[in-house]
Each structure stands twice: as structure tokens, then as C-alpha cells.
Amino acid sequence: MRSLQKKVKVDRFPLYQGLEWDRKIRNPDNPNFWKYNIANLIFLDYIGDKKLVLDLGCGTGGASLFLAKHGEARWIVGMDLVGDMIKVAKKNAIDKGLDQRTSLLVCDGRHLPFKTSCFEALISRGDSFCFLVPLKRTAQELRRVLKSKGIIVLEMDNRVDWKPGTIISASFQKTPDGRIAYRIEVFTTKRNHSATSYVLDPNGKIAKSVKNDPEFRGKGYCSLKYPLQQIEEETLEIREGAPTHWPTARELFTLFKKSGFTKVQVIGDGLLMKLLIGGDELIIKAMKRDPRVFFEIEKRLVTYINPDKAPTIILRAIKP
Ligand SMILES: C[S@@+](CC[C@H](N)C(=O)[O-])C[C@H]1O[C@@H](n2cnc3c(N)ncnc32)[C@H](O)[C@@H]1O
Incomplete structure (x- = not known):
């Protein structure tokens, strides 16, 4: 890894x-x-x-x-x-x-x-x-x-459904600089909302299959399922989102x-x-x-x- x-x-x-x-x-x-x-x-x-x-x-x-x-x-x-x-x-x-x-x-x-x-x-x-x-x-x-x-x-x-560690959303998305990232949004113990984007290697298996996914092509995001460990292996960079409360x-x-x-x-x-x-x-x-x-x-x-x-x-x- x-x-x-x-x-x-x-x-x-x-x-x-x-x-x-x-x-x-x-x-x-x-x-x-x-x-x-x-x-x-x-x-x-x-x-x-x-x-x-x-x-x-x-x-x-x-x-x-x-x-x-x-x-x-x-x-x-x-x-x-x-x-x-x-x-x-x-x-x-x-x-x-x-x-x-x-x-x-x-x-x-x-x-x-x-x-x-x-x-x-x-x-x-x-x-x-x-x-x-x-x-x-x-x-x-x-x-x-x-x-x-x-x-x-x-x-x-x-x-209202807030609980620390609750995953609010998890999907593949396009980043503003046109890359493909897997983004997970979670609530922390202080009711802050943290978003982590795993920016994928464009030549990796996952990025290629996301790029060809019809949902992704139509909407710019999709909910394909991959284990996090596999996603991490094809990740070039991790981006922590701007903080919110x-x-x-x-x-x-x-x-x-x-x-x-x-x-x-x-x-x-x-x-x-x-x-x-x-x-x-x-x-x-x-x-x-x-x-x-x-x-x-x-x-x-x-x-x-x-x-x-x-x-x-x-x-x-x-x-x-
Ligand atoms: C969920 S969007 C809502 C946009 C808009 N109010 C609407 O109803 O369509 C949240 C907005 O807050 C803006 N935003 C986030 N942080 C900000 C900041 N520090 N100062 C000003 N705007 C900010 C984002 O760029 C984004 O446009």
C-alpha cells in the first residue's frame, strides 16, 4: 500500500x-x-x-x-x-x-x-x-x-439523525480540478462534518471503471461499491474538506x-x-x-x- x-x-x-x-x-x-x-x-x-x-x-x-x-x-x-x-x-x-x-x-x-x-x-x-x-x-x-x-x-x-461516526454519504465524484475521487462524509463527535476525498490514480482499475459508469457519466457522481482498502491502494492523495459545524x-x-x-x-x-x-x-x-x-x-x-x-x-x- x-x-x-x-x-x-x-x-x-x-x-x-x-x-x-x-x-x-x-x-x-x-x-x-x-x-x-x-x-x-x-x-x-x-x-x-x-x-x-x-x-x-x-x-x-x-x-x-x-x-x-x-x-x-x-x-x-x-x-x-x-x-x-x-x-x-x-x-x-x-x-x-x-x-x-x-x-x-x-x-x-x-x-x-x-x-x-x-x-x-x-x-x-x-x-x-x-x-x-x-x-x-x-x-x-x-x-x-x-x-x-x-x-x-x-x-x-x-x-437530527446525527451520531458521531455516521456516514452521511459515500460516492465517487469529480473534483473541481477534473479528477476522480471517492468522497466520504462523516459526523465527528463535536457535530462537525468532515469530508475526506481519496483522489484516485486515473490509470488505476477503479478510476477507469468509474469513468465508464453510466451514472457517473450522466451525473458526475456515482455510488459504485469498492472496499476502502482497495480504494486506498489506488489513491494518489487525500483531501480533507473545509470544516463545518x-x-x-x-x-x-x-x-x-x-x-x-x-x-x-x-x-x-x-x-x-x-x-x-x-x-x-x-x-x-x-x-x-x-x-x-x-x-x-x-x-x-x-x-x-x-x-x-x-x-x-x-x-x-x-x-x-
Ligand atoms: C450548500 S451551498 C448553498 C448555496 C446557496 N445558498 C443556495 O441556496 O443555492 C453552500 C454555499 O456556502 C458557500 N460557502 C462555504 N464557505 C463559505 C464562506 N466561508 N464564505 C462564503 N461562502 C461560503 C459555498 O461555496 C456554497 O456556495
């Missing part, structure tokens, strides 16, 4: 690729399509008539552009650490004719390049907040850029309360989605026929769902 110890690198950036991500979140076969569209409606309701909005970790601009189109904001700023996500976000803004009301930029959500007290609302969809470790310092940075009476609304997975509903509540926010609330979401998507084909067909009906119903349910048990949690707080 090769000596892998020396070949471990820590990724500075999260492994997102703009076009691939954008395709995923527009696809009704992907759960993110459902939960992100509901989050958009929740943001729209909560930020109301706020005029200057920041979307943290905006990715390809899904929530920013939705709010620019449907909301009352005069200006939406979307930011993300990954340049490739912003590149696609900018193209989406131009395609939708919304580039005059949006600014999309690359920066780190933990050190925002904005003056103190400038935004009236701050939103974040799809777990971006969980990347902004340490969360305590980030909560203070977010408070800094918000104006007094400004609102913050964050949406993230609840990971997944707070519980209670932890999130306490964090924002202690960071000086008021009217802190954590609500649950995604229960209906989970039930329906786990249901039979007929239900899924009906959802796909008219997703908007589903989004509206789910949005109305959020105040009735126990956040400790919900698949998704939403934090809402105000800067005094």
Missing part, C-alpha cells in the same frame, strides 16, 4: 462547482429543489419591505435572484467564497434581467468587506452558515453588518441570543417534504405537476413543526 500519510491536504475552499450545483437545485428529483423553493417564500415573507439585503454564501444566486424578482428590496448583495459559484450567479442575474438590482461578489462570509450597520436584512439558504466556523465569531460579524432593527433569517439542515436548534437559539440578537426564534421546516418524497410515485408526480402548491402549503406549516424533530431549521432574529 502507498504511504498516504504524507499526501493529506486540507481543502481551503468548499468543493462546489457552479454549473453542477445550479443544475442540481433546479432538478425536482433533488430534495434541495423542494426545500430551497420553500426557503425563498419564507425569506420573502420575513424580510418584507427591507430595502438592502445580503445573501450569505449565495452559491449560484438562487435566493438572491428570487428576492430581487419577487421582493421589495432595492438592492440585493450575494456573496460566496467560491468564485465558480459567483460566475454562474452573475450569468443567471444577466439571463433573468436582474443584474441592475444585484451585486454578486466573492468574499469570505466570516470577514465581510462591508461597513458596520449597513444591511437591513441578511439571509442565507442551504447550510452556508454551517461553513462559517467558528459560528460564534460569525454571529458577531453578522450582527456588525446589520442595521439596528435589521432581520436575519438562516436556513440549514437539522441533521452543524448546530442543533437549541444551540442556534443560544448562539444568537448570546450574540446580542432579540426576538430569536428557531422554527422547523421540511417535514411535509420528507413525508411526501418518501411516499409513492403518484404523490411525487402530483408534486412535480404543481410544485407551487406544495411550496405554499409547506411554508404555512413551519410554525407548527417541532424544530428539534424537523429535517430543516430556520433561525430568525433581530438586531436590537
